[in-house]
């Protein structure tokens with residue numbers, strides 16, 4: 001397994017700004033990865049995603065293995081060619097979607113058998129099969145170990161059983177991954193909100209020798225404060241030289257507070273999912289364009305975001321598009337939100353490099369205080 005060079009260029013407190021160098025390009029960190037669930041960042045062209053500033057996108061193994069099929073994607077040239085994205089790509093293992101989407105799933109110590117939520121067909125994921133799909137068939141630059149996302153809340157005993165399973169599947173994932181020299185594999189920490197179990201899982205994952213470390217079992221309904229507390233008790237057990245990735249996170253305030261605690265990478269469907277439903281994220285906080293107060297508001301969504309969707313269309317026009325159910329509404333708002341999240345990450349990177357991250361954090365805590373819930 002390759003370990004991609006990760007160069008930390010600046011720090012402020014626990015916050016780090018750096019570059020993760022991959023064969024398909026550099027990833028500026030802290031980084032937000034737009035989610036390309038079924039080989040598409042919903043409603044966007046890949047050129048828009050790239051121009052918005054994204055260096056890396058995420059693909060979902062579960063969705064692609066069910067449709068169009070992992071072997072078919074390989075026959076069609078792999079996910080980068082298929083989806084027209086030539087930058088770095090991270091794929092998740094499929095485990096989380098099996099838990100959150102599949103029907104009739106049966107767990108055993110070696111993997112999980114489940115029925116597709118699309119057509120009811122039966123499928124099986126093991127650590128080795130997940131690695132084969134991610135690294136061989138889809139061609140991910142960064143693959144994720146197969147893990148079990150521990151239910152939240154849960155007992156200490158259940159959390160320990162679950163993290164032990166994920167540690168075992170992590171070892172099997174590494175063995176299946178082998179010595180691929182142009183791809184890497186990240187491990188995933190579990191342990192729910194128990195300090196001793198997060199320490200046990202972190203030390204276990206670190207000892208296994210992954211190219212990066214993810215914090216799993218978060219953004220599962222625990223709320224902002226609990227998520228931050230869990231990050232606080234996990235990061236001290238992580239080495240400085242590996243990238244740290246919190247899966248499924250999150251809202252802008254979650255990103256800022258996680259960076260402040262030493263996190264480098266994020267992914268979330270929020271920009272495009274909330275964009276499809278009329279929620280625009282801005283430097284002054286979120287606004288819902290369907291609100292009647294915008295019906296004749298000629299101001300743009302956010303003048304500080306360098307994107308046509310952010311500057312060239314009025315809030316009144318967005319209001320109209322969503323009230324009329326026009327396709328252009330979700331298209332433009334997904335574009336704006338994706339650009340805003342990338343603008344936020346760029347400002348975070350710049351602020352760390354210039355020693356003004358804590359000032360930015362303080363300003364955004366005030367502007368976004370109501371979004372913590």
Ligand SMILES: O=c1[nH]cnc2cc3nc(NCCN4CCOCC4)[nH]c3cc12
Nearest residue numbers: 096149216217218219220247248269270
């Ligand atoms: O432990 C995990 N292991 C592997 N993949 C994950 C993915 C994850 N994704 C979330 N949360 C996603 C929360 N989204 C927020 C926006 O609305 C959709 C859900 N939490 C996650 C935890 C894990």
